[in-house]
Amino acid sequence: MRIAAGLLFAGAVSLYASGLAWSQTPAAPATATPQAAPAPAPAVAPASPKAACANPNALGIARVVEIDTTGGPGFGFEHFKQLDFLRDHEVVLTFDDGPWPLNTPSVLKTLADECTTGIFFSIGKHATYYPEILKQVYAAGHTVGTHTWSHATLTNKKLTEDQRKEEIEKGISAVKWALGTAPSPFFRFPALQHPPEMVTYLGSRNIAMFSCDLDSFDFKARNPKQVIDVTMKKLDQLGKGIILMHDFHKHTAEALPELLHRLKAGGYKVVKMIAKAPVQSLPQYDDEILKDAKLPTLSARPVSSVVQTISE
Numbered sequence: 137m138r139i140a141a142g143l144l145f146a147g148a149v150s151l152y153a154s155g156l157a158w159s160q161t162p163a164a165p166a167t168a169t170p171q172a173a174p175a176p177a178p179a180v181a182p183a184s185p186k187a188a189c190a191n192p193n194a195l196g197i198a199r200v201v202e203i204d205t206t207g208g209p210g211f212g213f214e215h216f217k218q219l220d221f222l223r224d225h226e227v228v229l230t231f232d233d234g235p236w237p238l239n240t241p242s243v244l245k246t247l248a249d250e251c252t253t254g255i256f257f258s259i260g261k262h263a264t265y266y267p268e269i270l271k272q273v274y275a276a277g278h279t280v281g282t283h284t285w286s287h288a289t290l291t292n293k294k295l296t297e298d299q300r301k302e303e304i305e306k307g308i309s310a311v312k313w314a315l316g317t318a319p320s321p322f323f324r325f326p327a328l329q330h331p332p333e334m335v336t337y338l339g340s341r342n343i344a345m346f347s348c349d350l351d352s353f354d355f356k357a358r359n360p361k362q363v364i365d366v367t368m369k370k371l372d373q374l375g376k377g378i379i380l381m382h383d384f385h386k387h388t389a390e391a392l393p394e395l396l397h398r399l400k401a402g403g404y405k406v407v408k409m410i411a412k413a414p415v416q417s418l419p420q421y422d423d424e425i426l427k428d429a430k431l432p433t434l435s436a437r438p439v440s441s442v443v444q445t446i447s448e
């Protein structure tokens with residue numbers, strides 16, 4: 137399904153690069169300038185010094201791009217064609233449907249071994265099942281976004297508009313509950329199905345939407361090799377892109393070490409995307425997930441010791 141890009145921008149979008157993390161290459165100049173916002177913004181000062189990467193051959197992080205999500209910008213050329221901020225041979229790694237035992241921790245270990253990072257689009261229910269795993273994702277400095285409460289396909293005509301909003305909002309509230317702090321205003325529609333009215337709604341909520349440039353189709357893969365082959369073939373054709381994978385899936389977790397080696401060998405560089413500000417959850421849904429999932433209230437939980445890495 138294609139959405140006219142013009143629909144998607146109610147407000148200004150600004151992107152800028154900030155510094156360099158773990159990379160083996162010099163910092164790239166801050167030139168990520170979408171057509172909508174040519175004015176360069178100041179670079180973000182490092183929040184704290186980052187521990188050096190122990191792996192001298194790590195894939196690393198080439199640059200950090202901060203997103204002003206005002207108006208709900210869209211990313212990923214499969215659906216959103218306005219913001220072409222990646223340079224040749226740059227990739228963004230994205231992982232959907234977690235947190236999940238074994239596979240998500242395995243993905244985290246692989247990313248840590250390569251001193252690199254991704255965006256995790258978590259399902260709200262899964263966040264309530266495994267909050268400690270999602271906390272590990274966040275503590276490792278990855279960007280955490282959301283992917284609805286129960287992975288409902290929001291183009292399903294049986295769902296009312298209120299039910300669709302509830303899927304989005306409860307997903308956000310659940311991830312916030314699990315982390316003990318609000319995630320990024322980054323959202324991916326299940327099955328990349330984008331109902332226009334929810335695209336408009338997310339715009340009004342100042343939440344960025346993520347499609348992808350290339351889908352690894354890892355959920356269809358029969359083995360890890362297939363995940364690698366499909367991803368590298370598409371990437372070599374496109375030359376860059378936001379890659380859609382699933383930390384939920386075993387084959388993906390198993391494929392990731394070799395896939396990251398192949399990215400490095402192919403001269404690809406990872407771009408980290410962060411949000412300028414966290415998402416604002418709605419109190420009504422914060423309350424609802426506590427009731428529905430019979431979760432303890434945030435105040436009954438220890439204050440998270442997790443510290444968000446905003447920039448390296």
Ligand SMILES: [Zn+2]
Pocket residue numbers: 232233283287326327
């Ligand atoms: Zn999904």
